[in-house]
Amino acid sequence: ASPTAALATDGDSSPASSASMAQPAVVDVNPPRGTRDFPPEEMRLRSWLFDNFREVSRSMAFEEVDFPVLESEALFIRKAGEEITQQLYNFEDKGGRRVVLRPEITPSLARLVIKQGKSVSLPLKWFTIGQCWRYERMTRGRRREHYQWNMDIFGMPKVRAEAELIQAIVLLFERLGITSSDVGIRLSSRKVLQAVLDMYSVPQHLFTQVCVIVDKLGKLSREEIEKELISTGLSSEAVQGIIEVLSLKSLSKLEEVLGSGVEAVADLKKLFSLAEQYGYADWICFDASVVRGLAYYTGIVFEAFDREGELRAICGGGRYDRLLSTFGTEDVPACGFGFGDAVIVELLKEKGLLPDLPRQIDDIVFPLDEELEGPASSVASSLRKKGRSVDLVEDKRLKWVFKHAERINASRLILVGKSEWERGMVRVKILSTREEFEVKAGELQ
Numbered sequence: 001a002s003p004t005a006a007l008a009t010d011g012d013s014s015p016a017s018s019a020s021m022a023q024p025a026v027v028d029v030n031p032p033r034g035t036r037d038f039p040p041e042e043m044r045l046r047s048w049l050f051d052n053f054r055e056v057s058r059s060m061a062f063e064e065v066d067f068p069v070l071e072s073e074a075l076f077i078r079k080a081g082e083e084i085t086q087q088l089y090n091f092e093d094k095g096g097r098r099v100v101l102r103p104e105i106t107p108s109l110a111r112l113v114i115k116q117g118k119s120v121s122l123p124l125k126w127f128t129i130g131q132c133w134r135y136e137r138m139t140r141g142r143r144r145e146h147y148q149w150n151m152d153i154f155g156m157p158k159v160r161a162e163a164e165l166i167q168a169i170v171l172l173f174e175r176l177g178i179t180s181s182d183v184g185i186r187l188s189s190r191k192v193l194q195a196v197l198d199m200y201s202v203p204q205h206l207f208t209q210v211c212v213i214v215d216k217l218g219k220l221s222r223e224e225i226e227k228e229l230i231s232t233g234l235s236s237e238a239v240q241g242i243i244e245v246l247s248l249k250s251l252s253k254l255e256e257v258l259g260s261g262v263e264a265v266a267d268l269k270k271l272f273s274l275a276e277q278y279g280y281a282d283w284i285c286f287d288a289s290v291v292r293g294l295a296y297y298t299g300i301v302f303e304a305f306d307r308e309g310e311l312r313a314i315c316g317g318g319r320y321d322r323l324l325s326t327f328g329t330e331d332v333p334a335c336g337f338g339f340g341d342a343v344i345v346e347l348l349k350e351k352g353l354l355p356d357l358p359r360q361i362d363d364i365v366f367p368l369d370e371e372l373e374g375p376a377s378s379v380a381s382s383l384r385k386k387g388r389s390v391d392l393v394e395d396k397r398l399k400w401v402f403k404h405a406e407r408i409n410a411s412r413l414i415l416v417g418k419s420e421w422e423r424g425m426v427r428v429k430i431l432s433t434r435e436e437f438e439v440k441a442g443e444l445q
């Protein structure tokens, strides 16, 4: 059947429109592969989620910023073999420029910080919610776009920044009804891996590559990880040393291996003590295997996961103190996270936490016959100017209007009838109580 045939007919549609429904669609009405439409019900859920993102950002005194989804490809060319740079949605525009649909938001944030230069005072606390893209072979049937809430702090070198960002994540989960028994936040520091590589005198230029490989722990087998590490030129001793340290789950054990006074341990201890003060200590745990898959992280990294372990990371982030110098300018310490809109909704479904978000409007205004369409317009207009949401309906039978009022959860039905209007009145029906009365049109609130 043609897609248009699926459109609900309410039995009231005029003959012309029902005829057009018989024609099969000439275009594929589905969105491009790996992308989503948001019809009203899905859009209400997305808006509810984004309103929660915004409310947490507001409570943390972050400012909203935004960027084009289209960015120069140069912003994302990195040599560390990250999945995100191997799946760039990139193309050449009609001016011969190499551009991408951005795969992440952090490089745009960094670009704007550089562009703003001295005109901004640090620290900067910025957030944005934006669509990100990847071109993945559809063999895996995964999405090619999602919306990401990003919160980033520029110019805060101490772990206070990480502590603030983790509080934002915890506040968000708590707002959605998720508890620390549903979700945990694993954290570590890339300085752990840096310390291990130093112990085996691994050349610094291998650091980001090793991080990207080690991030696949849990996705690839240990043998595959070891093979990839060896292929970068690491000795088997270094590989074993890395695997051994990254399997640690206790900070005190880590201190035994790395020695006290190591920066990585000091940072993590400070973060755990701040967590106690914030009141979110039961949400976080040390896990040395957390390195995250983005090349530019340099310090503490963290990711939220569901404790049932079925889903991928719900969100993740970390410190990236040397991203700006890769764009040719002086470094500004930075830290941030990305929180996608899809995995969290899967989790809410699993936990029975999806909110009920019915459509709701204040008033339906309905002229009882054609000559009253003008007066109905002025009634609707004055109610809208008073802030009411008003659905102005015409060309329908009254029976349909009552059914429609129920369907959209209208609070009131305002009927504009000839005899009432001649007396300057309209009839009001309160739909919850069935109460009905006349009101002077000019005094309707």
Ligand SMILES: OCc1cccc(Br)n1
Pocket (backbone or CB within 6 Å): 103, 104, 132, 133, 134, 143, 144, 145, 146, 340
């Ligand atoms: O989180 C990685 C990612 C980036 C862009 C689009 C999608 Br879907 N996922």
